[in-house]
Amino acid sequence: MNSASFAMATDDRTLIHDDDDRTLLMPAPGGQPTLVMPRPAASRVGRPSAGVELQRLVAGINPLLGAASVLLALVAQLRATTSHADPLALRRQLLERVAEFEALAGANGVPRPQVTAARYLLCSFLDETIAGTPWGAGGAWAERNLLQEFHEERWGGDKAFELLERLGEDPKINADLLELFYVCLALGFEGRYHGRPDGRARLDAIAARVLEVVRPAGAQHASRTLAVQWQGVATRGHRDRTAMPLWVLCSVAAGLLLGLFLWLNARLDEQARPVFRQIHAVPAALRVERTQAAAQPRLAPLLRDDVAQRRVELREEALRSLLTLPADTLFAAGSARVLPAQQALLARIAQALNAQPGQIVVIGHTDDAPVASLQFPSNWHLSRERAQAVMAALVQHGVRSDRLRAEGRAEVEPLAPNASPAQRALNRRIEIELRPPRP
Secondary structure: OOOOOOOOOOOOOOOOOOOOOOOOOOOOOOOOOOOOOOOOOOOOOOOOOHHHHHHHHHOOOOHHHHHHHHHHHHHHHHHOOOOOOOHHHHHHHHHHHHHHHHHHHHHOOOOHHHHHHHHHHHHHHHHHHHHOOOOOOOHHHHHOOHHHHHHOOOOOHHHHHHHHHHHOOOOOOOHHHHHHHHHHHHOOOOHHHOOOOOHHHHHHHHHHHHHHHHOOHHHHHHHHHHOOOOOOOOOOOOOOOOOOOHHHHHHHHHHHHHHHHHHHHHHHHHHHHHHHHHHOOOOHHHOOOOOOOOOOOOOHHHOHHHHHOOOOEEEEOOOOEEEEEEHHHHEOOOOOOEOHHHHHHHHHHHHHHHOOOOEEEEEEEOOOOOOOOOOOOOHHHHHHHHHHHHHHHHHHOOOOHHHEEEEEOOOOOOOOOOOOHHHHHHHOEEEEEEEOOOO
């Protein structure tokens, strides 16, 4: 961390930055806090009312997400690349985009400490993404990355989650930052948990907790407001024979609250969907090049029969091998549980992957038909859960977990227009990408 002195604040929960705007957090007295995200129902003095919170949840995309959409879009594009012709030029472009993010967020009224915190998170995420590519693991990028340019730190994997701990201490004040952090987790940010045996499970638990905080807060506040003094004051010696039984009132209240939660859930997904689509709509000037080299056989020898029977499609290139499996054969409709009949196929795929070195990315795709349920609020959740289910099956069949990563892309990368049932089925798929180490 930069050695510059911290500016003191009356509230230790406030994000602090130093005079040159590089230092991110002021540690709490007595050491670092543990990751305890408080329940939204916990009352704090000075917090917005339930009505204000409800308006915030459904009014639209928060200004940090809007300002960060281009940078978030680059994550998905950069991760999919196997080479880049000019990493130094890309770094200059990214530095400009980060500066544009700061200016836009500031113009949208985001306080400077929150802009600085968001910048730290975004730089850490972009650096982690580029470090995971064959062309970004060394060379000029490794010598000076984005985090060094803005914060004089080489790696933000630990401090980013310390930031999350601090944000969780006051989720209403930090709601926009928490939503941005959730999007980064959903897009694959791992930080300190990268490569850990329990890393995926820990990240899933953290993401679920953050989502629990930022989504249903309005519903829980409404629940508390509706419950105040519902029964009234009984008159001494008089029994109200016209009152409905308690279980009826509880059932009605539960139904109303469930309806409110589902409505909030749908509205939040409706407002977030454009951001996720923007993630894959990168300006042409920032698109990175893909290598179109001759294919090298890696997985084909062990999967020849499955490819011939069209149980799986295989495309092998010089710097990657891509397996594509129809989601309709792997899962029941609307489910993320792998069908037992497909375990044998996944076992053969695991055997082929174990015969080759390199990192493996499991990617879930859906069609554009909306899905909305308590289990899967959106296609993004469904595609990610399906990718994680396939990843878990590969681990069960012997693939090391530190080689694997799961991503959900929803409907944003279709193979065909969603104009017919056959085309929709083509777009519902699981891709398994093997990225061997570069020679």
